[in-house]
Amino acid sequence: MPPFLAYDDNNPHTSRTPLLLIHGHPFDRTMWHPQRTAFAPSRRVIxxxxxxxxxxxxxxxxxPLTRFAADLEDLLDALDVRTCVVAGLSMGGQIAMACYDRLGADRIRxxxxxxxxxxxxxxxGRSARNAMADRLLREGxxxxxxxxxxxxxxxxxxxxVKxxxxxxxxxxxxxxxxxxxRGRAERPDYRPLxxxxxVPALVVVGADDEYTPVHDAESMCALLPDATLRIVDGAAHLPNLERPEEFDRALGEFLTRVDERP
Known part of the structure; x- marks a missing residue:
């Protein structure tokens, strides 16, 4: 059965840990073009x-976020990806948490x-998200x-970039x-999770992000047992596009660490 989702799957035959990239709202997979360019030559990038x-x-x-996570599990199954690093930005980060809740450390390294x-x-926030959903349906x-x-x-x-x-x-x-x-309006509390x-975690945030400010990233990093925080100067909510070299440096160091774990 073919996957439900459209996707890019680069370099599927390498031995390094695959990387699954989950975009934010309201974007698409082209959001990750700099990271696919940087990492697909040496590892599988989905x-x-x-x-x-x-x-x-x-x-x-x-x-709901759980539906997105189930879709991604189905995609990994269809592509025969047994373990991977999961990276998500904004809504994609919340979906990454839902994926970890669903799949655990057996599949997410x-x-x-x-x-x-x-x-x-x-x-x-629930009222605002539902009101925005109504507006988008009405106005585009x-x-x-x-x-x-x-x-x-x-x-x-x-x-x-703009x-x-x-x-x-x-x-x-x-x-x-x-x-x-509407699904995000009902999202659960992932802090206990x-x-x-x-598994190791990398928390990245743009220094000028108004949606998820640095202090939120610091608080999230403190909850994780094994986490590294990287603040990207000169970036707002999309540091992977605004400052791809800095973002990729942090991501590359993290991926190397994961690859070297037993």
Whole structure:
């Protein structure tokens, strides 16, 4: 049975630990182009479009984080990936936590959490996410994309980076984005889970991130038994695109450490 999700699978025959990259909202797998370019020559790199995003099917309604995690488990099974490092940014980081909750250390050898938060949604946040879902279904993505672009990336980000981020947002199907927003509005508290993670973790955050500020990353890092924190100067919510060299340096060091573990 073919995978449900659209995906890129680069260099599938190397012996190093595979890397699964989970994009954020409202983006797609092209978000990870710098990391695929950097790491695919030497290891297997899998980058899917999540349900409702990019070239993957849209299922209107509500898509909880657990549904995204189940989709990714099915993809790993279809590709015969027994273990991997899971890296997620923003919503993708929350899905990475859901993946660890579902699959555990038997399949996930390392966890990369970038510009994300393990805390449950607040009542105000639930109302705001559901209201935004209604707005996107009513108006489409462009107005939202125009409003948040310079919060997603720092105002001084390069023109090509801004264009790429804006293009991903406006190309997203409003029904898929709305379903994810409604699902995230009901997200659980992953903080207790993080205290029980038994694999190495890397926490990355842009120094100027307004959505998930540095102090949130510091608090998340403190919960993890074996975690490293990397703060990327000059970046906001998407340091992997804004400062790919710094992001890739931190990720590369982490992957080497995971590869060397027994």
């Amino acid at each position: 980058a899917p479009d999540l349900r409702g995003y990019g070239a993957s099917p849209v299922t209107p309604g509500r898509t 390392g966890l990369v959490l970038a510009d994300t938060s393990p805390a449950p949604e607040t009542p105000e 993505m462009r107005g939202y994309a125009d409003e948040v672009l310079e919060k997603m990336v720092a105002p001084r980000a390069g023109r090509e 264009a790429h981020v804006h293009r991903m947002m406006t190309a997203t199907d409003p029904a898929g984005a709305a379903a994810a927003l 993080l205290t029980k993670v038994t």
